[in-house]
Amino acid sequence: MLPQTLESHSAMFYSLGRRRWLAGGMALGLAPLLPACSKPVPVMRVGSIVFPGYELMFMARERGLIDSRKVRLIEMLANTDTLRALAAGQLEGAALTLDEMMSARADGVDLRVVMVIDISQGADVVMARRGVTLDNLGGKRIAVEEGAMGAVMLSSLLRAAQLRVEEVKKVAMTLDSSLKVFSTGKVDAIVTAEPWATKLEAQGAQRIFDSSRIPGRITDVLAVRADVLDTQADAIRALVAAHFEARQFFLAQPAQASIHMAARLQTPVEEVPASLRGLQLPDAAENRRLLEKGGNFHRTALELQRVMFEAGLLRKVSQPHELVDTRFLPA
Template identity: 50%
Template sequence: MERASPPPFRAARRRWLAGAGGLALAAALGGCQPPLPPLRIGSLVFPGYELLFLAREAGWLDPAQVRLIELRSNTDTLRALASGQLEGAQLTLDEVLLGRARGIRLRIVHVLDISDGADAVIARPGLRQPGQLRGRRIGVEDSAGGVILLDALLKAQRLRVEDVVKVPMTLDRSVEMLTSGAVDAVVTAEPWASRLEAQGAVRVFDSRAIPGRIVDVLALRAEVLAARAPAVQHLVDAHTRAWWLWGREPAPDQLPARLMAPRLQVPAAQVPALFRGLRLPARDEVRAMLAPDGQISRTAGELLALMAERGMPTSPWQWDDTVDARFVSAPWGPPA
């Protein structure tokens, strides 16, 4: 006996069910995954952090993969990292150590710059010698970075912390705090240091006295590195391309200075001067710095000792849990 064919509507239903099952299987296998959101990278206005913004303006930073978030201070950046509002940030090495001590699992993937005068103690006119700061009010951000420079100045003058009056502030208030008379000096950085000097304030100490101690790095959450490696590689490569462009065209009338001037809030002609206090390492040098026995490990040990001495929270340095050098070890090429 021949088996009767199913009614047309039953055959159609079977075809629909088969198709739906295939779609469900494809979705389960990842064929219909929604696109991942861009990595949110925190940053404040600082010349050493500007190359990522230059990469964005040059079109080398894909907004679908990375979004740069501008904040007022690195204190705000650490808060945003702690609350899960950022996947990574441009920070000083000591701030990464502070964040890790507070439970944020940050890993360093790149070295951005080494301060060689960009961080400074700027005093009001009339205070021309660092020894004159005894008993004075000094504005300083409540972070490890401010502590490092102030501590170095005090030790050089054989002063104690109790010999000055620390006034909490954020870097972006440097000009306001000093010019208003709220403080006698500020622990600050570029571009605020140059603005204050242009108004007659005096540089009494800077990071040239502590070479290699203040280092800026790019750090991301450990879980992000595991889940979003291609986006992190894109981020590191974009920074390297911007470093290449700035080294190739550093003159004030060339494109990089013109692109960076609006964010740094200075004319393009003044942009190169803001970088004079920074050393921007090449990618090969960065790899050496991030090695287990490299400069980052040595500097981290010194910073942790200082932080502990000043009663700041610390956690032990573990290179394999704090550094991920694979992204600066990957090959890259200048843009075509």
């Protein structure tokens, strides 16, 4: 399903998910071109679902930090739609989880990481009923969303519990239904994320595993098609700079920044900072350290690909140097 127009439908209901937090759907049209007297330069279209970690780019747009003649941010219903649009040439870049980028590359879409947006350090979590622990998880019913993120979290959980997938009972769900599924009493544990984790905790659920146990494995990146890295260099550089400027504004004035972010996140202004709980937001310097040859990102990429390959989620493994282009990061 290709995205539908959304920019004029901000009041539509959101279909929420860890990596599918979205309002409605969007248009993939070209942005206005430069005047006829100049050589036409199409705008760079960047797809993104609605998710707290990605929101800094949209907040940058709201604050006038992004030139709409260079970059158009396009909200997507789900990252499956984003990946299809990238493959069809309807998007030049996208905010994706690292595993989603790996899957796209394995399917023939040559993407490069130009920036690490965020790293999950507890934002993805397994909540369980009182009395359920890693030691007695065998035979329990575990609700998990289908897809790469759910598979990575479940695989990591079972490895920590020293269990095989056949030794638990998987229950399919979507993340936006986390509270509803848990409240039925028909599952013993649930693979979820913020903000649902905090709400489940308030209802008595306990945290038995989270992404802080698998550092770096769940990482969000800004990925760009390799075939436009040169032609869209100015746009990429401008978008990356705008993200870092918005990040600084959020850290310095979280209350003011939250006003820009609350409507799209469908979250009360005062709860916006909590929605980013458990997310590390690397600055430009940290991005350079992460993405340098032999850095943490390279090690994480290899380990993640191994996990995905063993889980049958990946058909082809890429070398770390094939994944990254750091020339767009600020000096």
